[in-house]
Amino acid sequence: MSEAHIRVSGLRKSFGDVTAVDGISFDVMDGELFGFLGPNGAGKTTTINMLTGLARPDAGTITVGGIDCTNKMKSAQHLIGVVPDESNLYPELTGYDNLCFCGGLYGMRSSERKGRAVELLELFGLAGVAERKFSGYSRGMKRRLTIAAGIMHSPPILFLDEPTTGIDVQSARLTREILQELHRSGTTIFLTTHYIEEAERMCDRIAFMVNGLVVRVDSVSNLVKPVEGREVVQASVLGTEVPDLEILGDLFPDYGIGRAADGGIRIESTGKIDVGVVVRVLEDQGFDVAEVKRTALSLEDVFIRITGLEAGVMNK
Amino acid sequence: MVVLDNNDRKGKLFTAFMSILMKDMRAYYLKPPNISWGLLFPLVWTGMFFVKSGMGSENILSLLPGMVSISILFGTTSMLAVTVTFERKAKAFERLLLAPVPLGLLMFAKTSGAILFGIFNAFVPFLIGFILLTDFSAFVWEAIVPAVILIAAVSTFLAMFIAVSVSEVFEAQTFSNFFRFPMMFLCGLFFPVSELPDFLQPLSFLLPLTYGTDILHGAIAGNNMMPLSFDFLMMLLFILLLFVLALRNIHRKWVM
Ligand SMILES: Nc1ncnc2c1ncn2[C@@H]1O[C@H](COP(=O)(O)OP(=O)(O)OP(=O)(O)O)[C@@H](O)[C@H]1O
Ligand SMILES: [Mg+2]
Numbered sequence: 001m002s003e004a005h006i007r008v009s010g011l012r013k014s015f016g017d018v019t020a021v022d023g024i025s026f027d028v029m030d031g032e033l034f035g036f037l038g039p040n041g042a043g044k045t046t047t048i049n050m051l052t053g054l055a056r057p058d059a060g061t062i063t064v065g066g067i068d069c070t071n072k073m074k075s076a077q078h079l080i081g082v083v084p085d086e087s088n089l090y091p092e093l094t095g096y097d098n099l100c101f102c103g104g105l106y107g108m109r110s111s112e113r114k115g116r117a118v119e120l121l122e123l124f125g126l127a128g129v130a131e132r133k134f135s136g137y138s139r140g141m142k143r144r145l146t147i148a149a150g151i152m153h154s155p156p157i158l159f160l161d162e163p164t165t166g167i168d169v170q171s172a173r174l175t176r177e178i179l180q181e182l183h184r185s186g187t188t189i190f191l192t193t194h195y196i197e198e199a200e201r202m203c204d205r206i207a208f209m210v211n212g213l214v215v216r217v218d219s220v221s222n223l224v225k226p227v228e229g230r231e232v233v234q235a236s237v238l239g240t241e242v243p244d245l246e247i248l249g250d251l252f253p254d255y256g257i258g259r260a261a262d263g264g265i266r267i268e269s270t271g272k273i274d275v276g277v278v279v280r281v282l283e284d285q286g287f288d289v290a291e292v293k294r295t296a297l298s299l300e301d302v303f304i305r306i307t308g309l310e311a312g313v314m315n316k
Numbered sequence: 317m318v319v320l321d322n323n324d325r326k327g328k329l330f331t332a333f334m335s336i337l338m339k340d341m342r343a344y345y346l347k348p349p350n351i352s353w354g355l356l357f358p359l360v361w362t363g364m365f366f367v368k369s370g371m372g373s374e375n376i377l378s379l380l381p382g383m384v385s386i387s388i389l390f391g392t393t394s395m396l397a398v399t400v401t402f403e404r405k406a407k408a409f410e411r412l413l414l415a416p417v418p419l420g421l422l423m424f425a426k427t428s429g430a431i432l433f434g435i436f437n438a439f440v441p442f443l444i445g446f447i448l449l450t451d452f453s454a455f456v457w458e459a460i461v462p463a464v465i466l467i468a469a470v471s472t473f474l475a476m477f478i479a480v481s482v483s484e485v486f487e488a489q490t491f492s493n494f495f496r497f498p499m500m501f502l503c504g505l506f507f508p509v510s511e512l513p514d515f516l517q518p519l520s521f522l523l524p525l526t527y528g529t530d531i532l533h534g535a536i537a538g539n540n541m542m543p544l545s546f547d548f549l550m551m552l553l554f555i556l557l558l559f560v561l562a563l564r565n566i567h568r569k570w571v572m
Contacts, residue, residue: 052414053413053414054410054413054414074416074417074419077414077416078416080414082414084407084410086407088406088407088408088410089408089411090339090343090408091406092343093339093343097339097342101335101339102411104331104332104334104335104339105332105335105336105411105412105415105417106328106332106415106416107328107329107331107332108331149411
């Protein structure tokens with residue numbers, strides 16, 4: 001991870017009076033797994049389109065793999081693979097033929113294509129439907145084949161636009177595993193996502209994008225530093241009644257008390273929280289404590305602080 | 317960084333070109349419904365005209381050039397609407413735009429299928445003429461074959477130019493009819509351009525099909541109105557012009 005593999009400077013793009021990307025700059029290092037995180041309409045897809053040759057920037061420069069390819073993306077397209085947000089394979093071709101066709105576009109020889117297609121169908125769990133037409137695939141299968149098509153020619157740089165959106169847990173996990181494997185083998189990966197947790201778990205560095213602007217680029221560990229050492233305890237109780245937050249607030253003046261997403265309580269503190277005391281207090285009030293979870297503050301909290309967006313806006 | 321030497325690069329581009337062409341062949345042109353549709357159209361037209369004007373060899377020779385032109389024109393334009401406009405609508409075209417293949421070569425690959433299909437269609441009227449025992453001995457095949465190829469190319473590129481100017485399949489159809497039907501009338505397909513009203517005649521010379529059909533008239537019955545070399549030159553110029561215009565439009569409109 002030494003030199004910049006993708007270098008973007010002052011990139012800007014408008015559609016009529018909508019400014020989709022408003023002058024962004026960042027570098028993606030060689031071999032890095034770089035995440036682009038932002039809500040709907042932030043400009044993520046527009047950015048990918050400009051970096052891959054599907055859209056022309058209004059201003060700014062792009063360098064990919066050392067090649068200055070501003071306004072001449074064709075010169076770097078042999079280095080990149082793209083997995084778009086919508087599957088764009090041929091409905092009337094089989095999975096296998098789709099992959100072979102994609103390999104052909106990158107000049108792979110026939111024997112090379114066939115071997116690689118079989119290997120990828122196996123890897124993505126699609127060997128059983130290799131001969132089925134793409135139009136007959138389920139959504140998750142389509143997504144997996146689209147990813148396979150993107151890496152058919154083993155590109156050193158891979159762009160993925162929301163690779164895990166709209167597919168089931170198992171497909172998403174398989175996708176993440178394959179991406180991590182590619183990352184380990186040295187592929188530079190640029191992915192966009194709504195899922196903060198996914199970005200936190202997978203990415204080396206993350207760019208927060210809101211309203212066409214990149215508001216922060218940093219490593220996950222740096223991003224979570226401000227909330228490091230802070231602790232959160234979430235407790236859920238049996239039954240329909242919920243603990244009174246005010247009473248708890250009086251009992252624990254040093255802690256921040258709030259309602260958790262699942263209806264239980266959420267306690268936040270700069271230091272260590274004594275879980276035993278929390279359980280005892282709740283039981284004294286007549287509650288049956290079902291579960292107590294101790295977690296660190298997450299990237300989501302950081303994202304909300306930096307962008308000023310409300311919690312939950314990302315996963316909608 | 318991956319550095320390709322020149323031969324390697326050429327080989328890869330050739331592979332990409334063939335992949336696109338073969339894919340289109342398999343996905344569109346060689347499908348039984350398309351083959352029969354491609355054959356049916358020239359069959360019906362040719363049959364209709366031949367029957368209407370009597371089966372005499374004279375008649376067939378004067379109708380054949382128009383029949384060949386019209387078969388190519390409709391074959392290529394309707395196919396291109398599918399391979400380009402439809403694919404673009406279905407987003408699959410983006411995959412092509414993402415490939416490390418120059419836009420010009422990409423368009424050439426996408427159009428060569430339609431060109432081949434047009435050439436194939438052109439031979440249906442010849443076949444019917446042959447079955448009707450028309451005397452082919454005076455035909456100048458050295459002119460007919462290149463003329464057929466050029467007509468197929470020019471009408472494909474015209475259709476491509478149309479395809480990049482619209483975004484919906486039905487628009488492509490409507491817009492291409494806007495060109496196709498006047499061309500049947502204005503390009504000397506079934507009666508000489510000189511029989512058109514004076515004010516329409518200049519228009520004929522702005523349409524490529526006039527020159528292509530003129531070559532066929534000359535090569536089949538020896539009644540061309542312009543020198544064949546001039547016709548060929550004009551066809552080549554039109555092909556170049558339409559290709560460049562279409563390419564410029566793609567650059568401007570599709571790489572947004
Ligand atoms: N072709 C286009 N024409 C007009 N406006 C566009 C076009 N493409 C994008 N936009 C606008 O640009 C802005 C950014 O869109 P973009 O698709 O890049 O966002 P995104 O971050 O990918 O969102 P999502 O998470 O929903 O995919 C949006 O306001 C969108 O409406
Ligand atoms: Mg998007």
